[in-house]
Amino acid sequence: xxxxxxxxxxxxxxxxxxxxxxxxxxxxxxxxxxxxxxxxxxxxxxxxxxxxxxxxxxxxxxxxxxxxxxxxxxxxxxxxxxxxxxxxxxxxxxxxxxxxxxxxxxxxxxxxxxxxxxxxxxxxxxxxxxxxxxxxxxxxxxxxxxxxxxxxxxxxxxxxxxxxxxxxxxxxxxxxxxxxxxxxxxxxxxxxxxxxxxxxxxxxxxxxxxxxxxxxxxxxxxxxxxxxxxxxxxxxxxxxxxxxxxxxxxxxxxxxxxxxxxxxxxxxxxxxxxxxxxxxxxxxxxxxxxxxxxxxxxxxxxxxxxxxxxxxx
Amino acid sequence: xxxxxxxxxxxxxxxxxxxxxxxxxxxxxxxxxxxxxxxxxxxxxxxxxxxxxxxxxxxxxxxxxxxxxxxxxxxxxxxxxxxxxxxxxxxxxxxxxxxxxxxxxxxxxxxxxxxxxxxxxxxxxxxxxxxxxxxxxxxxxxxxxxxxxxxxxxxxxxxxxxxxxxxxxxxxxxxxxxxxxxxxxxxxxxxxxxxxxxxxxxxxxxxxxxxxxxxxxxxxxxxxxxxxxxxxxxxxxxxxxxxxxxxxxxxxxxxxxxxxxxxxxxxxxxxxxxxxxxxxxxxxxxxxxxxxxxxxxxxxxxxxxxxxxxxxx
Numbered sequence: 001x002x003x004x005x006x007x008x009x010x011x012x013x014x015x016x017x018x019x020x021x022x023x024x025x026x027x028x029x030x031x032x033x034x035x036x037x038x039x040x041x042x043x044x045x046x047x048x049x050x051x052x053x054x055x056x057x058x059x060x061x062x063x064x065x066x067x068x069x070x071x072x073x074x075x076x077x078x079x080x081x082x083x084x085x086x087x088x089x090x091x092x093x094x095x096x097x098x099x100x101x102x103x104x105x106x107x108x109x110x111x112x113x114x115x116x117x118x119x120x121x122x123x124x125x126x127x128x129x130x131x132x133x134x135x136x137x138x139x140x141x142x143x144x145x146x147x148x149x150x151x152x153x154x155x156x157x158x159x160x161x162x163x164x165x166x167x168x169x170x171x172x173x174x175x176x177x178x179x180x181x182x183x184x185x186x187x188x189x190x191x192x193x194x195x196x197x198x199x200x201x202x203x204x205x206x207x208x209x210x211x212x213x214x215x216x217x218x219x220x221x222x223x224x225x226x227x228x229x230x231x232x233x234x235x236x237x238x239x240x241x242x243x244x245x246x247x248x249x250x251x252x253x254x255x256x257x258x259x260x261x262x263x264x265x266x267x268x269x270x271x272x273x274x275x276x277x278x279x280x281x282x283x284x285x286x287x288x289x290x291x292x293x294x295x296x297x298x299x300x301x302x303x304x305x306x307x308x309x310x311x312x313x
Numbered sequence: 314x315x316x317x318x319x320x321x322x323x324x325x326x327x328x329x330x331x332x333x334x335x336x337x338x339x340x341x342x343x344x345x346x347x348x349x350x351x352x353x354x355x356x357x358x359x360x361x362x363x364x365x366x367x368x369x370x371x372x373x374x375x376x377x378x379x380x381x382x383x384x385x386x387x388x389x390x391x392x393x394x395x396x397x398x399x400x401x402x403x404x405x406x407x408x409x410x411x412x413x414x415x416x417x418x419x420x421x422x423x424x425x426x427x428x429x430x431x432x433x434x435x436x437x438x439x440x441x442x443x444x445x446x447x448x449x450x451x452x453x454x455x456x457x458x459x460x461x462x463x464x465x466x467x468x469x470x471x472x473x474x475x476x477x478x479x480x481x482x483x484x485x486x487x488x489x490x491x492x493x494x495x496x497x498x499x500x501x502x503x504x505x506x507x508x509x510x511x512x513x514x515x516x517x518x519x520x521x522x523x524x525x526x527x528x529x530x531x532x533x534x535x536x537x538x539x540x541x542x543x544x545x546x547x548x549x550x551x552x553x554x555x556x557x558x559x560x561x562x563x564x565x566x567x568x569x570x571x572x573x574x575x576x577x578x579x580x581x582x583x584x585x586x587x588x589x590x591x592x593x594x595x596x597x598x599x600x601x602x603x604x605x606x607x608x609x610x611x612x613x614x615x616x617x618x619x620x621x622x623x624x625x626x
Binding site for chain 2: 011014015018019022023024051052053054055056057058060065068069071072075076138141142162165166169170188192266267286287289291292293294295296297298299302305306309310
């Protein structure tokens with residue numbers, strides 16, 4: 001039996017760990033083992049250089065940053081298990097959390113399991129991941145490798161339009177590749193994109209592969225009306241086709257929206273179950289940055305401490 | 314004329330700077346000059362070692378962390394002016410921001426001027442600031458110097474009670490010094506404090522001075538009913554008498570609550586004036602941590618970018 005269990009090991013999970021450990025709760029943190037298809041540390045481990053996490057003037061490697069956060073958790077007194085949580089029982093306190101090897105109870109739980117950017121998994125995608133391919137234009141758009149180069153955005157929603165507008169400040173030309181002949185994005189966003197001379201939409205087109213030497217140089221596109229495939233120059237490829245929050249293990253134990261994101265009380269990490277808190281990308285489809293995730297991890301820790309103070313078992 | 318002006322130079326201001334600069338906005342940041350009585354960098358510069366900012370396993374100096382954030386801003390392309398903003402005109406866009414030397418206009422403004430913890434300014438307070446005296450139990454309570462030692466909390470509200478409960482996990486005995494003979498704190502919080510054998514309330518008592526050699530060893534208290542002064546052992550002194558947000562220069566240009574904090578839309582940094590955003594402690598009286606401030610600085614940058622996209626001048 002623990003006071004607090006934390007599920008997840010990205011910036012939100014470890015920040016919650018650091019804060020709850022320093023508050024004297026001896027928390028247990030399940031960091032997962034290839035949970036959501038990524039290593040402990042989450043999406044940040046799939047990132048090359050992080051230039052926008054404040055405190056590192058020359059940037060820091062994504063994996064390096066997660067390792068330092070993990071070390072800080074350990075130093076603060078967090079117990080870490082490298083196991084993936086498979087199910088929970090939040091129907092009564094203490095809450096129960098289960099992996100294939102361990103079952104543990106806690107008075108409060110912080111869920112920080114993150115989300116995974118959707119990718120198309122074309123044949124050579126892994127070869128160029130973070131060597132031209134990214135799922136975050138806000139994070140990576142400003143990198144020198146993309147300056148004055150042709151860039152491709154995959155998607156047709158508001159996020160894809162916003163990312164294309166963002167990238168148009170850096171690239172020479174932005175191509176939005178969209179499989180249909182109309183966009184899901186709002187009319188207002190479409191108008192802005194249509195008015196931007198640097199952006200061109202490749203309608204009824206899909207990505208079938210990527211090419212390059214050390215870094216991405218071309219995407220292979222397919223015209224869905226003619227079935228013709230062709231190479232198209234692109235130094236950057238940005239997926240903007242959404243994210244999948246890692247919430248399936250919850251099996252409805254806390255309320256989620258229709259896309260699986262945990263619903264939290266606005267401006268807080270409080271979920272539909274008193275004593276269960278959610279931090280990081282698992283409850284955030286708007287900002288999705290390492291620094292915002294870490295911020296909400298801290299909020300969850302402070303809110304959990306307050307909850308335990310007011311609701312002793 | 315700028316796209317974005319940022320006012321403030323703590324974690325929120327510099328994170329907003331890093332993000333807006335990387336988004337190509339060439340922001341101007343007014344870091345202030347002894348604004349709010351502290352150096353550029355804000356409250357963090359008055360902190361010794363920061364153990365809870367994620368990414369620094371062995372802790373980092375408060376001043377060092379602010380210098381690194383500033384360097385990162387500069388590297389990202391933020392223009393910094395070491396001047397204190399004295400007045401603003403948000404009645405029409407572009408907005409106007411004035412110091413004693415400079416007047417500049419911008420299409421969007423991010424306010425991140427922070428808050429200052431209230432202190433009693435007893436005679437020898439400066440000698441022991443961060444050598445036993447703190448205004449943040451959550452930040453500093455876990456430091457080794459306070460373990461199993463007598464600690465004093467000044468205040469009578471919910472925050473003071475929460476800080477005393479938090480400190481009771483570390484100190485040998487916690488004394489709440491309160492000038493009146495009843496508490497402002499909620500009944501529920503009072504009950505918890507009264508039930509905690511490690512906490513004692515010194516009623517109708519006030520702090521008049523502090524003593525020690527290199528570090529704090531005693532507080533000098535005064536019994537307000539007898540006017541008698543006496544030394545009381547204390548290795549830690551925690552002010553929990555509130556904060557003052559740095560918003561007087563706004564002169565009502567954005568909506569604030571009755572204690573001067575900027576009101577933001579819940580879960581966002583949007584203020585009462587479209588195009589003006591607020592991040593960090595100037596709009597947060599609940600969490601007030603470096604990492605939560607930095608998180609909201611990022612949010613402000615992303616929300617400002619979206620606003621400028623949707624509201625071109």
